[in-house]
């Protein structure tokens with residue numbers, strides 16, 4: 777069974793103009809989040825991303841943006857704080 781995280785909260789993004797499709801991010805991602813389509817990588821399963829940062833650290837062209845170390849908790853906490861305010 778594939779591990780799922782909270783829906784629509786991962787901070788993961790690819791800067792398409794920087795990506796050359798080397799597939800390094802696919803090699804290091806533990807959750808099959810990416811796929812090569814054409815000559816660039818595409819995010820195919822964003823909700824499977826646990827924000828570990830391996831793809832960002834290993835991309836030779838700095839084409840990946842992700843906020844690491846929170847496991848998707850930041851937006852959840854922000855929403856909770858807004859409801860309390």
Ligand code: SF4
Pocket residue numbers: 790794795796797798799800801802816817834835836837838839840
């Ligand atoms: S590692 Fe970077 S340049 Fe290579 S396919 Fe992934 S996003 Fe594109």
Ligand code: SF4
Pocket residue numbers: 788804805806807808809824825826827828829830831832842
């Ligand atoms: S942050 Fe980790 S889980 Fe998310 S896409 Fe990158 S390597 Fe995969």
